[in-house]
Amino acid sequence: MSPAERRAGVSLAAIFALRMLGLFLILPVFAVYAHSIPGGDDPFYVGLAIGAYGLTQALLQIAFGAASDRFGRKPVIIFGLLLFVAGSVVAALAGDIYTIIAGRVIQGAGAISAAVTALAADLTREQHRTKIMAMIGSSIALVFAFSMVGAPLLYAVIGMAGIFWLTALLALGAIALVVWVVPTAPPVPRATGGTLADIVRDQNLMRLNFGVFALHLIQTMMWVTIPAALVHGGFALVEHWKVYLPAVLLSLAVMVPAVILAERHGRFKQVFNAAVALVMLAQLGFYAWAGSAWQIGAWLTVFFIAFNILEATQPSWISRIVAPSIKGTALGVYNTLQSIGLFLGGVAGGWLASHFGVGGVSLACGALACVWLLLSLSMTPPPVRVRT
Numbered sequence: 001m002s003p004a005e006r007r008a009g010v011s012l013a014a015i016f017a018l019r020m021l022g023l024f025l026i027l028p029v030f031a032v033y034a035h036s037i038p039g040g041d042d043p044f045y046v047g048l049a050i051g052a053y054g055l056t057q058a059l060l061q062i063a064f065g066a067a068s069d070r071f072g073r074k075p076v077i078i079f080g081l082l083l084f085v086a087g088s089v090v091a092a093l094a095g096d097i098y099t100i101i102a103g104r105v106i107q108g109a110g111a112i113s114a115a116v117t118a119l120a121a122d123l124t125r126e127q128h129r130t131k132i133m134a135m136i137g138s139s140i141a142l143v144f145a146f147s148m149v150g151a152p153l154l155y156a157v158i159g160m161a162g163i164f165w166l167t168a169l170l171a172l173g174a175i176a177l178v179v180w181v182v183p184t185a186p187p188v189p190r191a192t193g194g195t196l197a198d199i200v201r202d203q204n205l206m207r208l209n210f211g212v213f214a215l216h217l218i219q220t221m222m223w224v225t226i227p228a229a230l231v232h233g234g235f236a237l238v239e240h241w242k243v244y245l246p247a248v249l250l251s252l253a254v255m256v257p258a259v260i261l262a263e264r265h266g267r268f269k270q271v272f273n274a275a276v277a278l279v280m281l282a283q284l285g286f287y288a289w290a291g292s293a294w295q296i297g298a299w300l301t302v303f304f305i306a307f308n309i310l311e312a313t314q315p316s317w318i319s320r321i322v323a324p325s326i327k328g329t330a331l332g333v334y335n336t337l338q339s340i341g342l343f344l345g346g347v348a349g350g351w352l353a354s355h356f357g358v359g360g361v362s363l364a365c366g367a368l369a370c371v372w373l374l375l376s377l378s379m380t381p382p383p384v385r386v387r388t
Helices: 003-024 030-034 043-071 073-093 097-109 113-122 126-180 196-201 203-232 241-264 268-288 293-321 324-377
Strands: none
Touching: 003 073, 003 113, 003 126, 030 043, 030 126, 043 073, 043 097, 043 113, 043 324, 073 097, 073 113, 073 126, 113 126, 113 293, 113 324, 126 241, 126 293, 196 203, 196 324, 203 268, 203 293, 203 324, 241 268, 241 293, 268 293, 268 324, 293 324
C-alpha cells in the first residue's frame, strides 16, 4: 500500500474503534447498573436500552450512505459523530432508564458506518481494499476484547455516567481524526445510473446483504448465552477476558494470511465460503462440544477467525461490484441489514434461550449459517485485479 493508503486505513480504523469502544463498554455492565435507576428492573427496557442503538442505525444507514454520495463523505461522518456525542451526553445526564433509551436512540441516529466504509473504498485501490477493511474489522475485534476486560474496571472507577461521558470524548476524538488526519478523498461522481431499486434487484449484492444480516444476528444471539455458559464452565465474570482475549488475538493471526490469500492469489470466493463454513462449524461445536470454558474458548476462536475474515471481505466485495456514484447507498443497504441483525439477534436469542435453552440458540445459529453457505456457493466472485 502507498503511504496515503496506510494513513487512510489506520485513521479510519481508529475512527471505527473510538466509536465502537463507546458502544461496547456498556455491554458487560449496563444490566447490573440498570437495577439502580427507575425503570431498570424491567428486562424489556434494559434490552431496549441496549438494542435501541441498532434499531435507529438500521433506519438511517441508507439515508446517511446516500447523503455521503451527494454531499461528500467527511461532512456526513462529522454530522453523524456529533449526533453520537449528543446522545452520549443525554445518556450521561439521565436519571432513569427511559432517558437512557432516548440517548441511545440519538447515538444510533449517527449512522456513519456506510459513509466511513465508502470513504475507505474511495481512498484505496481495489487490490488493497480488503486489507483496509481487515484493518477496520480487526480494530473492532480488538476494541471488543478490550471492552470486555476494561468495562468492569472503568465502571468501578467512574460509574455508568462516566462511561457515557467517555464515549462522548472518544467521538470528539474521532471527529478530530476526520478533520486533521484522514486524507481528502476525490469528489464522489454524480450518479449517472443505478438506483436503490437496482441494488435490491442485484442477486450478488442481496446475498452479501443477507450474509452480514446473518453474521451479526448470529453474533448477537451467541452473546445472549456465552457469558452464562462461561460462568457455568467455572469462569467468574471478572475472568472472562482470559477466554475472550486469546480467542481474538489468535483469530487475528489467522485472518491476516487468509486475507492475503484472497487478495494476492485470486481466492476471494474460496476464502469467503470457507469463512461462512467456519461460522456454521463453530455453532455446531457450541451445541455438541462446549462443556468447559476452554472448549467454549476454542469454538470462539473458530468463530472469530470467520467473523474477522467476513468483516474484511464482504464490504470489499460490495465496493468492487457497484458503481462509484452509488457506493455509499449500496453500503448503506449493507449496514442497514447489519444493524437489523444486531437488533433482532438479542430479541431472538433471548426468546430461543428461554424456550429451547442454550442448545436451541446454537442450533438456530447453525441452521442460519447453513442457509447462508448454500446461498454464497453460487455467488459470482468479484473481478480479479492486476496488482500495481
